[in-house]
Structures are given as structure tokens and as C-alpha cells.
Amino acid sequence: MAVDRRAFLLQSARLAAWYGVFELAHGTSAWAQEMNSVAGRWAKELGEICAAVRAGRLEPLEWQKAIERLHDRVPLEEIVKFVDLDAVLTRLQPPKEKLGAVQDVPWPEKQAMAAGFGHKLFVYRRGACTPPHAHNHLVSAHLVLKGNIRTRTFDRLADLEQSILLHPTGDRVVEPGQTVSMSDERDNVHWFVGMSEVSVSFDVPVGDISPAKQYRHPAEAMNQIFLDPTVPARSDGRIEAPIIPFKESVKRFA
Secondary structure (H helix, E strand, O other): OOOOHHHHHHHHHHHHHHHOOOOOOOOHHHHHHHOOOHHHHHHHHHHHHHHHHHHOOOOHHHHHHHHHHHHHHOOHHHHHHHOOHHHHHHHOOOOOOOEOEEEEOOOOHHHHHHHOOOOEEEEEEOOOEEEEEEOOOOEEEEEEEEOOEEEEEEEEEEEOOOEEEEEEEEEEEEOOOOEEEEOOOOOOEEEEEEOOOEEEEEEEEEOOOOOOOOOOOOOOOOOOEEEOOOOOOOOOOOEEEEEOOHHHHHHHHO
8 A cells, every 4th residue: 555755754753653763963064064975975875766766767676786785885884973873872762662762863854855765773672673564565675783683584475364475585683784675576574683782773764666566455554564474384385474463563572
């Protein structure tokens, strides 16, 4: 189910409220300096890639490849400094549940508005998670900045009556400098668990992507469909993962 830009931003805000958000401010002069840096050029190219997929000039699968290549080229320490990670970790208070806390990263307003993409940090204590979920017509990429994050991914094969048929595609520990991405085409379902005392990923979501597939199940307010992929797999290795409410997902996985 596609959502317009305003609805997508509202959904992101609701997700941030549930997981915990703390705003940081940057001055105009500081941004001018940042945008002339190596990381500033990375931010500009990131915006261009996101604008292209949103406008249909770049296919979702190609967006995944492009953003992974971009993240591979830029020194990780430049991005860590750009998002002011140390300041975030100093001020952030984790949620009561073992969920990842979400912190919006300030971005040049004109650029972010034009590209229509999200820019946020996910911060995990050891054992904290982002519960397993699917997305409708959205691309997303998590670049790990600190610590290790266990990442389980699944292709979304079909929407059944009360479940989604999945094919497991990966179960690995993602380290700093590595990116895990998703789209309608590849790894649409993901599940993250922090493996270090503190683990952080920088997430770039882009919503309202022209649908290549039609889905039976609408997403919840934060553009997520929560699932339980821990049920026994079928004989062919596929999983009929039941759709569950967000609160139930928190109870089972957080």
C-alpha cells in the first residue's frame, strides 16, 4: 500500500516515538562546513540516489546495489563524525523494552525534502532488537557504524490469508562498515539484534516507491508488518510466518 510523502514522514515520527527519539540541533554555518567535507559529498550523493529511486529512475534492486557501493567507498569514520554519533550516545536513553532506540539525524532541509528519504540512527543495547517485520513499497539500507548486529533476512514470496510466506536468505553478524539493505525485490523482511554492549546502524528508508508488486496485507502506521518467522519451516524450507500486532511482537522478541 503506497503512502504519500506526508504520510511517510508521519509514520517515521510514530515509529520514533515508540522506540524513543531525542532531537539534536546543528547550526547553519556548521552545515555549510559539513557539506564541503568528504562526508558532505557522501550525503549529497546519497540524496541523489534516493531521489532517483523515488522518481522511478532507479529500480529498487539497483538502489540497493548503489547505496551499498556508496557506503563501501566512504571512510566509516567520516560518516560517524557527520552524524555526530558520540553526542547521540551521550544523550540517548534506551527504551524500557529491549528495543532499538531511534534517533533522527539532522540533515540539510532543502536536500532531504527534495530527495524524500529518512536519515536515522538505530541504537541497540546488547540483546535489544528491531522485531522481525516486512515493508510495503519501501527501500531501506542499514550501515553499521558501531558494534555488531545480528541480521536475519527473508525474501517475501507471497501474502497468505493470515501470514506471509518467507524464504530465509541470511543469518549473519553485520560489522562496522557493512550494509544490509531491503526492497520489494530482495530481503523484504528483516530482524536485527544488538550483539555488542552498544551497536548502532544508520538507516536510510525511502517510502512511496512505485509498486512493482501488489500486496494483500497493509502495513501498520509505521509502514511495517510484524511477523513471527520462528515457527517451524515447511519441508521445502519456506516459512509461513504469522502476522502479529506490534505489541505482541515486542512481547515475543523484545
